[in-house]
Amino acid sequence: MAKKQVTLIFPQHLIKEPVIYLMAKEYGVVPNIRRAKVTETMGEVTLELDGSEDNLKNAIAFMERKGVKVEPVLGDVLS
Numbered sequence: 001m002a003k004k005q006v007t008l009i010f011p012q013h014l015i016k017e018p019v020i021y022l023m024a025k026e027y028g029v030v031p032n033i034r035r036a037k038v039t040e041t042m043g044e045v046t047l048e049l050d051g052s053e054d055n056l057k058n059a060i061a062f063m064e065r066k067g068v069k070v071e072p073v074l075g076d077v078l079s
Helices: 019-027 053-064
Strands: 002-010 030-038 043-051 069-072
Touching: 002 053, 019 030, 019 043, 030 069, 043 053, 053 069
Parallel strands: none
Antiparallel strands: 002 043, 002 069, 030 043
16 A cells, blocks of 8 residues: 555636545545645645555546646655
């Protein structure tokens, strides 16, 4: 099992979509929300993701394909 911390920045049209749930279900990763800020125009969520290296890479690629900006957490000692 690997761990990775990322910040997801959601565009307005994805704020109400269950993309974190879909990512977790599709790629077998376990998300742990560390911080979240959601407004009417944007959403920002910092997650700690647990899963295999391949599943983490595929889950992040899924989020990017959906239009979510994925940024590594600076100082992430887990990756």
